Structures are given as C-alpha cells and as structure tokens.
Amino acid sequence: MSELPGIDLQHWQAQGRTMTFAGQPIRYWLAGAADAEPLLLIHGFPTASWDWHRLWAPLAGRYRLIACDMLGFGYSAKPRGHAYSLLEQADLQQVLLAQVGEQRPVHVLAHDYGDSVAQELIARHLEGRLQLASCVFLNGGLFPETHHPVRVQKLLLGPLGPLIGRLFSRRKLAQSFARILGPHTQASEAELDALWQLIEHNNGLAVMHRLIRYMPERRQQRERWVAAMQATHVPMRVIDGAVDPISGAHMVARYRELITAADTVLLEGIGHYPQLEAPDQVLAHYLQFRDLPEAVACSAEHC
Template sequence: MADQLTEWHGQGKTTSVPVRGVPRAVFRRVTGSGSPLFLLHGFPASSFEWAGVEPLVARRHTVVTFDFLGFGASEKPKKHRYSFFEQADLTQALIASLGFEAVTLVAYDYGAIVASELLARELPFRIDRCVFLNAGLYADQYRPRLIQRASLWPVAGRLLARSLTERQFVRSWSRVFSPEHPLDPGTAALHYRALRAGDPDPDLTARLLRYIPERAAHRDRFEPVFTGTEVPLSFLWGMRDPVSGPRIARELRSRKPDADLVEYADAGHCPHLETPERVATDILTRTGLRS
C-alpha cells in the first residue's frame, strides 16, 4: 500500500518551467475547481506540507501546489546558488504557463518571502489576495534556531548539512511545533524523505538556508510591502512559534493596527500542519471576501 507521500507525488506531475532562460523540472499538482489559489510551502519541507489543507480549499478553488527549486520532487541542481528571487521567477513563470489572469496566494515561511517579492513586482497577472502564515516578515524580529544559524557558517554549514540524519531532522523540526499539536514522527519521516529525494547535493540544506541573510539584505524592499501594497493581506499566526511567532505578530500590529491578523494561541510555527481544518476554514473565509 502506497504511503501518503507516494500518493501525493502520484497525483501530480513534473513539468518543465523556464527560469531565467534555463528549463527546470518542477513538481506540481492542480486540484479542485474555481478561482486559482496557490499554496507556497516553507523550509525545509515541500508542497507535501499542504496535504491536510489542499483537499479542503479545493472544494472552492483550483488549487496549485508545487515544490520550489531544490525542494521535494523538483529539480535539485548540484552546487546551485539558491535565491528566493529565482523562486519568485519560477512562481511567476508557473502562473503564466497555466494561463491565470488573477490568483490568490497562501504563503508560509520561505514561501512568504517569495510572495513578498511578487507583491513588490509589476506583474502580468493580478494578485487578488495574499494570506500569510508564520514567517520572518521582519528581519530584526525573526529568531532562527541555533542549527539554522550554525548552518550559515561556511564550514559548519557544510558539515551539518552532510550529517543531517532523519533522527536529527525530526528532533530539530519538532521543537517549533506546539505542545498541543506535536509533530507526528511518521509524518516527519515522509518530509525528510522528500527533502533527500533525488540524491541531492550533500550541502543542500546549507545552500537553501542562504535565504536568511538574503532576506535581511533586502528588507527595505520587502518589509514596506506589508503596509504599502494595495493587495488585501491576511495573516494566520501560530503564537507558540519560537521562531516567528509573537514578536512578528506584535511588530505587524504596531506597524499596521488594522491588519487582518488571526492569532492561534495553541499553534506553533506550522499551523497548517498542526490544525489544517482551522487554517483551511480561515483561508476560505478570506478568499470569499470582496476586496
């Protein structure tokens, strides 16, 4: 009997998407019907993290999930210098290839940085709404875990990336889940398998983590988006998150007192994995609003 990850991949397909003049193999799924809704995943996971939310929101939307370059079942070019600007190019190209004139974005963690870049661009399509889940929206309020900070050091980063076992992965990731909704080890093992799929560069996780200094270096481009864009924004926030929880929520409230911010008192860094039904309901409530 196929496990959930195998079924997830079996119901999608890998397609070629041109990114900066280079054709890239990108895994994607398209389910449901209705207005287009893109679910953008975080680090260190893949589109599979939306498995609990996707079928619920697909009742009212055409839902597109995909793996960013270097993640999941998408291409993992060895020795590649990953950038979320490139991931935004990929997302934009994928939307164009599907022929959508307007989309809604739901963006979590790493995906939220990509969504922020898209909001800062002049685009050939319209973004009707963007729903953010826990992410380091403000660089000075973001608190990456020790293993993430260490992974940014050139030598230590390579050593940590090459020695990342499933047990270490599960232990590290479990620390950002709430006590009320702990990480299931079996589910975590599937996410680890997705991370290591395709015999990737042994330095992969260290290379992907370069998004942290890259985001900080471009904060003047991204942070004004959350108060200045004309696109309606919503924020669904796990308040037990030690990485980007209460500090980010408070900063958002101070800069945008009227922000549509939903605080989940019993959820950690991954509300869509911890309480997918509640998150799906709140997404659908917001995609049903008229801007």
C-alpha cells in the same frame, strides 16, 4: 495532529506533474475546477508542497489550486552548486502560472520561506509585473528583526554549512520539529518519515547550506518588501501559530506595528506549521478571510 485526513505522500507524489524551469525539472500539482478562482500555495523551508496536504482537498472544493516544489525542495531538481535565490523562486511561481495557463489575478497562501517569495510577488504586483488578488501568510520571517532561526539554520549559514547539511538526519529533524511545533500538536512518526523523505530525496542534504542563503537575502530585500506591504491594496492576513519560537506571536506584534489596519489571527498553542498542526483552524480562518467584502472586491477589481 488533525481531524482532516490529508493525503498519503506516495499518493501525493503520483499526482504530481513535471515542467522545466531554468533547465531543471520541477514538480507541480493542480486541483479544483479550472474556472474556480486561482489559489497559489507556496511552501516553506526545508519541506515541500506536501505541507498543504491536509488543506488540499477542502480548498480544492472552492478554488483552483496551484503548487510546486520549489527549486531545491521536495521532488523538484536540487542542483548542486546552484546559487538559490528567493527572487528566482518568485520567477518560478510566475513561470508555473504561465505553464498552467493562469492569467487571472491570483490569490496566494504562503508559509515560512514561501512568505518571502510571496512578499516579492507583492512587490512585483505593485510594479505591474503580475496581478495578485489576496495574500495570506502563515508563520514566516516577514521581518528579519523578528526572525529567530533554530540552531541548525544558523550552523548551515556558517563556514561548516556543507558539513552540517550532510550530517543532518531524521533524528535531528525530529528534534527540530519537537522544538518548533506546539506542545500538544507534535508530528507523528509517520509525518516525520514523510517530511524526511522529501528533504532527503535527490540528495537534498547536499544543497541545504545553499538554500539557507535566503536568510541574508531577506535582510537585503527587507525595505523593498516591507514598503510594498505597506503600500499595497491587496488584502492580506496573517494566520500564525502563537507559540512558534521562530516566527510566532512576537512576529505578529511587529506586523501590527508596521502594517496599517493589520488583519492577524493568532492560533493559541500552535507552533510553526499551523497547516499541519491545526489545518481545521487554518481552513476556517482562511475561508472567513476570503469571504470578507474587501477580499471579494479585490478579486473582482484586480486590485
């Protein structure tokens, strides 16, 4: 899938640390020099922060990396019966920053579900509740009207959601990924095994139907989030796998309609997980964005 070697899941797990959020254990990761500019990485659904493993070492050479498995994901707690919320996941990111003692304006790199959390952080930045320095979105449902969920997501949201979650399997994960990744950047069996371990860990299948409530929550928050993106001076870029059927080129077209002077990059032939499918391209476009004068100025001036 990539020329960047990445990190083995077992080694990744061993590098994690634990904090408490809302009475639940949360796993998080740090890398890079403490005095380097802070970069918060926010993963997507239904996976975890290991999604960033191919970019982790290259980015850690320039930035202080901060990432967690959000509540209900990966190696973090997955409480059954919990009312999972994107707003709560944004709270978690702020608690994480406090946990690691990060008080400077933070850069954000987000994907999928994490894009919605990042949108909430942009709204909070405008409200003076935290300071962002920049935000880069990978494939995600920034606008509900352009989000095309896969069949299993629709089923999870329906009345049979709890059953659908319990019946989800490694084979169904492979089928879903085959549809959403690029035709020439399909996941290896080893990668699918790792992703499945993260989803299944700690009885994760039992909460999938609760996590999926982010889709109606996105609709509820749409006007607030889009207004914040239109009003903010925080530099933003979209780096998007063009052939992603969920949030590909059609989402980028909508972004260009709604965001003035939209900064967008389309990765031809790449699907929903560009950080796994084409991490070398994502890295190059991310570093180029960070070197832009407006991004550097925003970091220095706190936007």
